[in-house]
Amino acid sequence: MSKVYRTFTSESVTQGHPDKVADIISDAILDAYMANDKNSHVACETCVTTDFCMVFGEITSNTDLSKDDIEKIIRDTIIEIGYDNPDLEFDGHSCDVANRLHAQSQDINQGVDRGDEETGA
Numbered sequence: 001m002s003k004v005y006r007t008f009t010s011e012s013v014t015q016g017h018p019d020k021v022a023d024i025i026s027d028a029i030l031d032a033y034m035a036n037d038k039n040s041h042v043a044c045e046t047c048v049t050t051d052f053c054m055v056f057g058e059i060t061s062n063t064d065l066s067k068d069d070i071e072k073i074i075r076d077t078i079i080e081i082g083y084d085n086p087d088l089e090f091d092g093h094s095c096d097v098a099n100r101l102h103a104q105s106q107d108i109n110q111g112v113d114r115g116d117e118e119t120g121a
Helices: 018-036 065-081 105-121
Strands: 043-051 052-060 096-103
Touching: 018 043, 018 065, 043 065, 052 065, 065 096
Parallel strands: 052 096
Antiparallel strands: 043 052
């Protein structure tokens, strides 16, 4: 009988790590959409690096958030995390923000909605 070897890996990052910061920003955007439309479909990804934040993805929602609203959510979240000083090389007041969120494609939206109808969910 041959033995099966498996490799188990995991990652643990601390508060303030770019992965955590990105997750918190994505969650804040999701929360903003869900606050007024519980049926929102939000696929939002965030990446951060030195003095730069980009959000991208597709959204279907009855909640109407402008690009300025999204930028405010991003900046407020970065500041709330504690990045509010240019000496940190990541400052919510002045970092570059790129917003590439857009409406979900009709093909994906139709597939998602049809999937909900088929399962009764």
